[in-house]
Amino acid sequence: MNNRFAVIGLGQFGMSIALTLAERGAEVIAIDKELDKIEQVKEDVAVAVSLDSTDRKALSAQNVQEVDGAVVAIGEDFESLILTTVILQELKVKRIIARAANVQQRLILEKLGVEEILSPEETVGKSLAEMLLHPSIRSFLNLPDEYEIVEVDVPKRVANFTIADLKLRQEYDLNIVTIKRVFTEVEDGEEKEVKHIIGVPRPDTSLKQSDQLIILGKTDDINRFIESNQ
Structure with a gap:
């Protein structure tokens, strides 16, 4: 299995997704602004990098445009989540899954044309990892x-x-x-x-x-x- 995914935002939810995907043999690019979170995951994933995901050049440099899917799991900064999602759309990422913390955020993401929106309360990280690996x-x-x-x-x-x-x-x-x-x-x-x-x-x-x-x-x-x- 040569699936390749980007997980952006390594809170508890994003960390669970990244680790489960890696355990299942997928190539994972784990991204977060906070270096301590990158340190926690770097031994378990293919690539772990600390960067600002609202920086288009920085994201593009990680070749996220070539992944099979990208999960935007940024939890505390919705503005960054929106900007990151738009950049991924501009980079023509095949599949974008974005986290929504409430109904209002879900509506905004829907207006942006994001088709796969989820909340940690609805889908645990392991479940999402399975669905990413097997879109069926x-x-x-x-x-x-x-x-x-x-x-x-x-x-x-x-x-x-x-x-x-x-x-x-x-x-x-x-x-x-x-x-x-x-x-x-x-x-x-x-x-x-x-x-x-x-x-x-x-x-x-x-x-x-x-x-x-x-x-x-x-x-x-x-x-x-x-x-x-x-």
Whole structure:
């Protein structure tokens, strides 16, 4: 896995993201203005650098424009978060995830065109790291003993397969909880797409490319299923 990410802002939230990504084998550029935070993480990530992320030249010098995704996790200075986000947009970073501490900050980020906005209260660092490494993962819930429940897009290689065809238990030691499926409904004379849970799937249930699977299993097994069927 050669994923490369920038994590800007190394508070508790950003630190958790950076360390989890690094543990999972990703190349991480960790950035913060405070040198002591850089010292804490420098042995665990590929690059740890102290700089002002509102300085476009400084960010560009770290080649952040080449990363697969950048997380702006600046917590205390929203102005710096906004300026950093705009610079990343100007540098055409492929994927930008920004932290919002409240509803007002979320609205401002939405106005800037940021599509992925989260709060530490909504997603812990480890969950976000998993979602960065596997963009097909829509949501993530940690359970004890290395188990987790994930909502994941149906991998391309298994679209049109049946549940039985997947052999989730035999080959991956996973259990499918349910399937989230898109249906077309008419409301006020207009058609719209709505997602519904289809209950406990039968072995002969056929998967659609637009479905999401809700899967229970261990982290390594879920990752193996996703990576081998992309």
